[in-house]
Amino acid sequence: MEFLSWIENTDTITWIRESSSQLGYTLYLALHTIGLVFLMGPTMVMAARVYDLIPDLPISPMIKFRPLMRTGFWITAVSGTVLFCTAPVSFVRNGVFIVKVASVIVGYVITNRFISQVVAKGPSIDTQLPANSKVLMGWAMFFWIIGVTAGRLTAYSARVVQQSTIAGLIAFGLVFAVVIAGRRMGLIGGPTAGYVPPSAGKGV
């Protein structure tokens, strides 16, 4: 704790926390979100392919987004570390924050594993994804949803966190129910009109 207090009170961190400069706290806050969307955006597109919302999307070219996703992760990680240093003593005592960090790390590891085990296999898997892709992506999404949700709830009291978590679960459940119903009714998913996918193994 002494070390964390020392970090919190260093000149640089004090300036970041208390300065009204655009290079202070708010810069890192904004970068934290920008990094997150660069990381999560392409992940969402891959999830849409895995769960047949865009069934004819060739997934192997998504490998080209990996450097961008990595950059997004590191922007989030570095800005997050700076934000953590502005109040480390209270953050390490905050259970929701611990859940957030743990979920983001696990989510990132699983997403990387998905990219290595599925996306990086090349065009041969574009028409027929490996059997484990749904499971891997499912776990990745699970941890990302917990991580992002916990990130938003870090500043609230335990009671508000409980209530918001229940409200969030209901909201997510409703969205998933609508998506599943939409798929069953043929309103969501299905092949792209007018697009003929190349045969498997020949690439796109």
Place this chain on the structure above:
Amino acid sequence: MENNLLAYWLRWPAFEWLVETYQWAWPLCEIAHFFGLILLFGGVGTFDLRLLGIGKKLPPAVLSRALPWGVFGFVLCVASGAIFVGGIIGNVGIHPYTVLMTNVFLQLKLLFIGLAGLNLLGFYVTGMAKLTESLGPDADAPPLAKMFAATSLALWVAVIYVGRLIPWEL
């Protein structure tokens, strides 16, 4: 200052009641706003990046099917954002008209969203949307389409940036 039609329209008693009565309403909207941003960037940002040459083997016609998810994300952001603005008096006790008139970052955010809308309109009006849909894998997007894509990306990143600064001006 708050005695005009816009001030009247900006106050939403139902949103104020929701935010005041239920402590979970505001954080739930924050969660929805964030997932909206992620979906928006997933749908629109990934398509923009493809037009700019990343993942060129992705056929734009197929990738464009992620755009409705981006639109869904935008709707989530607008809905939760409307509750933030319309119900802000229930959270921090400031009239939304005052916030709109004095918060530079909110003004910038709305400006950038408007510009992103005009940019999207330009993408369709100039025929770039149809042209890019007909592009095959490995095909380069026309320079004008690339310009629209780069503008779109820059504007949405700017929207996120200034959006995060809004609470610091309250």
